[in-house]
Amino acid sequence: MNQQSADNQDAKLTGFGVQDLLIDLVNALSAVKQLSEIDYQVDDEKALIRQALASLIQYQDMERCSFFIVDSDGFLSNVAGISILELANSEASVTTPLRFKVGEGLIGAAAASGVLQHCQNCHEDRRFEKSGKPDQLPGSVISVPVFTFNRTLIGVLNVSHPQANYFSEWHIRLLEVYKNILGQLITTRRLVQQMEQQIAFRTAELESLVAETNQLKDHFASMSMHDQLTGLHNRRFFYDQVEVVIAHHKRYKNSFCLLVMDIDHFKVINDRFGHLFGDQVLTGVANALKRQVRNTDILVRFGGEEFVAIFTNTRCDNGRTFAERIRQEIKTLEWFVDNEVVNLTLSIGLYCLNGDLLQSEQMPDIDQMINYADAALYQAKAGGRDQTVVFGEFRSDRN
Numbered sequence: 001m002n003q004q005s006a007d008n009q010d011a012k013l014t015g016f017g018v019q020d021l022l023i024d025l026v027n028a029l030s031a032v033k034q035l036s037e038i039d040y041q042v043d044d045e046k047a048l049i050r051q052a053l054a055s056l057i058q059y060q061d062m063e064r065c066s067f068f069i070v071d072s073d074g075f076l077s078n079v080a081g082i083s084i085l086e087l088a089n090s091e092a093s094v095t096t097p098l099r100f101k102v103g104e105g106l107i108g109a110a111a112a113s114g115v116l117q118h119c120q121n122c123h124e125d126r127r128f129e130k131s132g133k134p135d136q137l138p139g140s141v142i143s144v145p146v147f148t149f150n151r152t153l154i155g156v157l158n159v160s161h162p163q164a165n166y167f168s169e170w171h172i173r174l175l176e177v178y179k180n181i182l183g184q185l186i187t188t189r190r191l192v193q194q195m196e197q198q199i200a201f202r203t204a205e206l207e208s209l210v211a212e213t214n215q216l217k218d219h220f221a222s223m224s225m226h227d228q229l230t231g232l233h234n235r236r237f238f239y240d241q242v243e244v245v246i247a248h249h250k251r252y253k254n255s256f257c258l259l260v261m262d263i264d265h266f267k268v269i270n271d272r273f274g275h276l277f278g279d280q281v282l283t284g285v286a287n288a289l290k291r292q293v294r295n296t297d298i299l300v301r302f303g304g305e306e307f308v309a310i311f312t313n314t315r316c317d318n319g320r321t322f323a324e325r326i327r328q329e330i331k332t333l334e335w336f337v338d339n340e341v342v343n344l345t346l347s348i349g350l351y352c353l354n355g356d357l358l359q360s361e362q363m364p365d366i367d368q369m370i371n372y373a374d375a376a377l378y379q380a381k382a383g384g385r386d387q388t389v390v391f392g393e394f395r396s397d398r399n
Ligand SMILES: Nc1nc2c(ncn2[C@@H]2O[C@H](COP(=O)(O)OP(=O)(O)OP(=O)(O)O)[C@@H](O)[C@H]2O)c(=O)[nH]1
Pocket: 229, 262, 263, 264, 265, 266, 267, 268, 270, 274, 275, 276, 277, 278, 279, 282, 303, 304, 305, 381, 385
């Protein structure tokens, strides 16, 4: 300790410098207060450390402060530094990159021992790494290790003054308090960042899970409404959609036609050429039906080799014409198997509900309508197949 510093302390302790002591105390409290007010939610840890260093240098007669962060390889690198001059001139501090191994030099000794290191005269102290020109060396330095809540080393706070023997017990006590608050500040920020990262990660995970679940839901919803072999809608879809058609009929008196279409002698195709070929035929018929039926109509594979369609907004005459067109189209289809050409025919049972013919209260329900169309189909089969029969008429449209 130099004479001036020792005299100052004596004066303070004996009461002669009570006013100075009070000023030092207020300054120290101001530095600590400013440190405690720093917003730990800044994006960059270095920015937070710079603010902390500025609060220290602003209220304490130190010449320069810097902070060395320890990395996983056991090296300490200076990430922030500020001098009283830079602070006074509002200059951005220029930090010359420095790196010490834990244990090396005064900073390394602070990190290795976990205890504050005080170098009273840097020109004579062996612990001090004399990098740079002798006239640029500081006179005295204090290096204080800074820890997290659970005593993991964060880095080392380094303060210096050009004068040797400059720092007093007062500075040491202040820096012990200061490094605790700084450690807590950095720890809190790191924990908050970790939490935010985890939240963002979990949120992304959840979002992708929700998207996957929705995809699966859509997939199963679509599967439950589609026939896997032909890609047409299925019976479930039919019952779902027919409600809308009936509601429209009741409200707007829209006409519609219900068709039950059945491939003739399909069993023979299966028996002769095998089930797989039978599947190809079913798919070919389904595609042909799809081409014939309007987008606004309903077409489903009802089961086996039976297809059902509803022609919406269609009166019976037109329904019969459309049904006949379909029947003729199916007759033109050809498959080649075992050097043979395979053709087939379709029988169609038709049930019509003209809007102006029937009061809604007399309307049959959908199962009754299907039974009527089935009855017409039965007539078509009985009449020799390859024909369309309209329920209630039971006359053949064969040609
Ligand atoms: N390949 C294949 N065959 C099917 C499928 N579903 C039902 N079938 C067959 O379709 C045939 C229907 O036979 P039947 O009900 O006797 O009718 P049909 O032979 O067409 O005779 P008619 O309807 O009286 O003209 C049966 O052999 C079923 O096994 C399927 O998904 N794929």
